[in-house]
Amino acid sequence: MSGLKLWDLAGEDPARRFSPYCWRTRMALVHKGLAVETLPWRFTDRAAIAPHTKVPVLEHPGGSLSDSWAIAEWLEESYPARPSLFRGEGGRALSLFVNSFADAMLMGPIARLIVADIPAVLVEHDRAYFHESREARFGMPLAQVSADRETAVVAFRQSLLPLRLVLRQRDWLGGVTPAYADHIVFGCFQWARCVSPFALLAKDDPLYDWRERMLDAYGGLARAVPAFAEA
Amino acid sequence: MSGLKLWDLAGEDPARRFSPYCWRTRMALVHKGLAVETLPWRFTDRAAIAPHTKVPVLEHPGGSLSDSWAIAEWLEESYPARPSLFRGEGGRALSLFVNSFADAMLMGPIARLIVADIPAVLVEHDRAYFHESREARFGMPLAQVSADRETAVVAFRQSLLPLRLVLRQRDWLGGVTPAYADHIVFGCFQWARCVSPFALLAKDDPLYDWRERMLDAYGGLARAVPAFAEA
Known part of the structure; x- marks a missing residue:
């Protein structure tokens, strides 16, 4: 288990995950072959992701971080042996x-x-x-x-x-x-x-x-x- | 000597080299640390670069090529030990x-x-x-x-x-x-x-x-x- 959880914007249908920024992260995670538990999040669920204010928020065993670009750089640094997001x-x-x-x-x-x-x-x-x-x-x-x-x-x-x-x-x-x-x-x-x-x-x-x-x-x-x- | 010559668009002042595509190539050459003889070329000097039709045209000991992107890829492949243009x-x-x-x-x-x-x-x-x-x-x-x-x-x-x-x-x-x-x-x-x-x-x-x-x-x-x- 990777121990990763992703707060992921959802619609009324919890399976409708539609944030463009969360999709950047979802695709990055699957590209790295990392299992992730995705947690449906709604715009007004402020408390769930505090102190962050926007999704994606990635929780990992050592803490949490937000911002899709920061998450991509963190994934590349944390899992260097897995398929590269950037290729150099x-x-x-x-x-x-x-x-x-x-x-x-x-x-x-x-x-x-x-x-x-x-x-x-x-x-x-x-x-x-x-x-x-x-x-x-x-x-x-x-x-x-x-x-x-x-x-x-x-x-x-x-x-x-x-x-x-x-x-x-x-x-x-x-x-x-x-x-x-x-x-x-x-x-x-x-x-x-x-x-x-x-x-x-x-x-x-x-x-x-x-x-x-x-x-x-x-x-x-x-x-x-x-x-x-x-x- | 690198044996490289570049046909380079010039104005009335032969030192005025102003082609945006030739500048891509000039900068790539200096980045690679390659000496080059630049030859001033004017729009109506068709014969000088034939069978090519546009500058930049790079002449090298094995032939010649045109198109700034093609030249950049050729330089990267031909001089892999020199500073990289692409970094991976x-x-x-x-x-x-x-x-x-x-x-x-x-x-x-x-x-x-x-x-x-x-x-x-x-x-x-x-x-x-x-x-x-x-x-x-x-x-x-x-x-x-x-x-x-x-x-x-x-x-x-x-x-x-x-x-x-x-x-x-x-x-x-x-x-x-x-x-x-x-x-x-x-x-x-x-x-x-x-x-x-x-x-x-x-x-x-x-x-x-x-x-x-x-x-x-x-x-x-x-x-x-x-x-x-x-x-």
Whole structure:
């Protein structure tokens, strides 16, 4: 037993794990071949993860830590003999760039496309918190944020060109098999898949095929969660 | 002697080497500690580099090759005992993503900001070619392409956030010293610096300081070329 536990954002259905950051960590854990007990967590369960304030939170025999990037670095350092998340110092350095690219270029635009679908999958007592906090962030009702998504998705798909140029040539971002760079980007798409029926990717996009490969990777871990069928 | 020669895009002043792709290669060569004879090349010197059609073209004792990414991979494979451009397989894989990011997100926007300044630095017989080919690409006179640059630069600077998030924390993109990922991105800024007085970066941007470090790196190789003083 690894002794690892992960606090993992869940919907009303405790099996619907939909945090993009928790998915980065889930994929990193399975990549390292580490068993983990995942604990469903809701936005309003503040006490459960204190003094941390956001998931993912990883508990291990020596303590606990939060922040998906910090967890990835901790896993790489703590389990050096297991399959590498970064494949060397250069990969580790540039995975931080991929992390920054995902945070700066993917998370915000995807949120705008799918945020209006999220309340429906939340547990009842999370809904008010979610509406209030996200409507404050966007400065408008959630339905209005996502109202133009049929046109907004065109610009979003164009913005994926840096990823597409790689995935036209290669199966994975991080090397000959998936690496943490793939986990980072995949987490963004898995988030959307678990909360929304909206199709982020066109079927003829190399990213669509890459996402399929990620869903099948590691024994189909990511495909097994409740998701909406994509158009 | 390394026996290496690089065909390197030059302006009317043969010392003004301004191709962003040639700068990727120049920085990679100096990173590897390889001496190289650089040969000034102009857009209309087709015969000199045939059968290649674009610079950089690297001549070596066994042949020649073009395309900055292909050259970087060749250098890494041909000189494995010299300082690594990628720092491992993960770094090599993700450097291709950085290459794609630069090509997709930086080259086009920077071109629009500075292209109108380029004809003035070209040798006389390159000017007609440059005007015709670039005006066909943009579908308008070059002066018009760059006319709104004082406002367009705001969006460009915002688009640098993925790089900025890393360079707020670290001195270099690729590791504890510069790597090919830094050379790729730097080439884009060095191109602008060599052809235009327009300030791409604000002085309080972490990218500004990083560019200064790159200009000083490798004995100040990149700072030594004729450039416009930046505001």
